[in-house]
Amino acid sequence: MSNRIVVMGGGISGLSAALLLARRGFEVTVLERDQAPPGELAAIGDWHRPGAPQTRQLHTFLGLFRQHLRTHLPDVLEDLLAHGAEEVGIATPSGEAAAGAEDLVVLASRRPTVEWALERALRREPGAEIRYGTSVRRAEVQDGRISGVLVRGGVIDAGVLIDAAGRRSPLRDEFTVLEGDEECGVVYNTRFYRLLDGVPRPPLKRGVTTMVAGDGFGGGLFYHDNRTFAIGIGRLPDDNDLKALREADAFDQVTALFPEFEPWLRDGASEVLTEVVPMAGLRNSLRGLAPEAPLGYGVLGDALCTTDPAFGRGASVAMHQAVMFAEAFAGDPGSLPGLVREVTARAKEWVRPWYDDSVQADFVRTRLWQASVDGHPLPQGAGVPPVSLFSLMEAGEHDPHLWQAAQRVAGLLAPLDSLDTPENRRRLQEVWASGHRPQPPSGPSRADLVEVLAASSR
Template sequence: MSATNGRRVVVMGGGIAGLSAALLLARGGLRVTLLERDQAPPRDLADMWHWNRPGAPQMRQLHTFLGLFRKELRARLSDVYEDLLAHGVEDISVATPSGTGGGDPDLAVLAARRPVVEWALHRALVREAGVELRYGTSVRRADVAGGRIRGVHVRGGLLEADVLIDAAGRRSPLREDFTRLEQEVECGVVYNTRFFRLREGVARPALQRGVTSMVAGVGFGAGLFYHDNRTFAIGLARLPDDDSLKALRDTESFDRAAGLFPEFAPWLAGEVSEPVTEVVPMAGLRNCLRSLTEQAPAGYFVLGDALCTTDPAFGRGASVALHGAARLADAFAQAPDDLPGLAPEVTAQALSWVRPLFDDSVQADIARTRLWEAALSGAPVPAAPGVPSVNPFLLVEAGERDPVLWQAAQRCVNLLEPLESLDVPEIRQRLQAVWASGWRPAAPAAPSHAEVAEAVALGRRVFQNQ
């Protein structure tokens, strides 16, 4: 029997989750219609800065495409991977602290902007037989009969379907109908991002970790992410109630604050780079985990951010989306005769895989918020423990002394191994040995919160007087 069995699949959402699911299912022989409320990406990559995606504000933020994303892309959508490399995306090794490669070949990340990745997925989908793309189309409601999906209502009428894949993100119009909120915790942070481009002929400055340079400030945070085609982004993070840093959304204040960080100085000199966007804030962030209700109809699947969102600081969203799409395609290939009936099992498996990542993000956000709030209130910062606890970010730093710790930590950070893989005797013993040698994590060369606040205030005054 044909793998398609005449099944009609509708995918809601044209982000990474929806595009990759549509592409993988179409290549499995299914007839797929993809619906996206925003407009299609531009034909020319050079016009990417002007692509407006109101439904996906994260498009204009810095991104990381971790080792799991790269591994899944190379294995499942190798043509998309090659297309990205052909259009300025870079493979950057994180197998060693120096970034020179060697060791585990899967320990590499992709330096890319989020819109460029979606652009490449869209290009592949356009070429795929059996796919219909409808941009500028919103789903109003699902059509259900006899406890099964029968289609979706869009402007113009009913679009019939046997399978509905909800990849419409955390604001999906169907989330209240068919899913329940398992847990929701505020991230407790506001991000402000601005993109820049290195000037022609300028060598790329050094990065600390793969495609990033992170700075853990006291009461705030900062990071620089390298992307494709010589672009990079700087993000400055603050507490939502920190009024002294709210003006970071203004370019003058942002630039003055970013200029205080020694790690960013080689990138921001006038002869080195130029800004290409304004500052884009992102607030109201929440860690959210959802599951299917008992009333969810057969044939309704939930994917990507519609299932789980976590603090974007960890860069896990794209990897979770592609991994989920790949597992969905595998499930459909293994049981083609009963695709609608697979929804409860597929969702349960997805939740089991993503739950530890969700819990880790929640715990990290709570710890960061407490630390930042204590710092701003003048409370003493807790001293380093006598015996350090095992966590991947500490192990990455300790990995400068012990390559076994480095690779183990990087495999977890890049989602190639579960977080619990670090909690083993060998890793604990190696970390304790490095600690006993007198090594300690390097103190960040960050400005003080007062210095950042002063720069922000000065920038605000300059802006108001212009």
């Protein structure tokens, strides 16, 4: 039996897992259906990625992602920073550093830039091989064990197959079962820009992002590498009045309504890099191995779990699971087929609370937005809200302890159940007792957006 590990998919999870495993001495082959990234980072915007269309959407890389890079792949982090990515502190709302909060740092980078750096590092590993333009058609199974994969031109032998092929993995129906599946309830429209040379970077509200909340919609500006940034606006899938957001002119007129975006978009500040790219059909999904899945088959990243991009968790989850695989695989190659099944089960249980949280948060947001769209906005609760990521995030604007507790969880650096402590409850009450309340959206209303969109279509 071959000792080769085949990784199906060269996205964030596949590249990270392959790199970590190659550095532990395993023979790894990554098979990626898309073409290779360009050699020069300057051409990264032209990289055609039909296999991972979300690469054209705005991304933020949370604290956990940056921490794993720092700990396990420091050369990749260094390379990213040397090529225009930035580390940005989030220890306080204003981004100042604070003692004991050195982990509260996020990475500003476009998603393809991260893949570019991971693949550069992988290419330097003697035990690793990456084949682009190579689509896995099916897994080869003998006596209930993985024996290889079929690609055009024949079979590649393998003892282990790690499925990192994303949300549309071709093996998902055969070897995995859905354990949870809920609509995110949002459609995103995103456009990328670059700040022109000499233009100072306008302020960001939180870390690398400035979020805007509306009555029935939401949006954000994400700062990336090399002075690039993206603006995304989310709407309900059935909100046809906002559908025209996917048109460039209409999108530009809407983004111009937000005071937070104005310094970035005003004449002479930035240039447009892309069209408006819509992304619909998003789901929170959690999968587990099917009982009949062959020995030697494992899953990670989006192929195992997807969560609403609004929380920016996907890449961190993918990287964390890659680390889980690599750490478990320290033993001899013969034990890997059994281990891969066990690690997949553990990776699924690790991500489950984040999946549940995304489902719950999407449910609440969808209800709020739908009520606004229907013209009957839900009243704000009068009393102290229960402890949650969002209530602590809001209150954290006035209490650094709550801010850090919320940011640590938002960055996946601490578990969700670390939020509900007697101290956090007491502090939340104190913030409310002092009269601070979450501010209602101050920017344009949905009616303003609808009016602008209707006018732009005339």
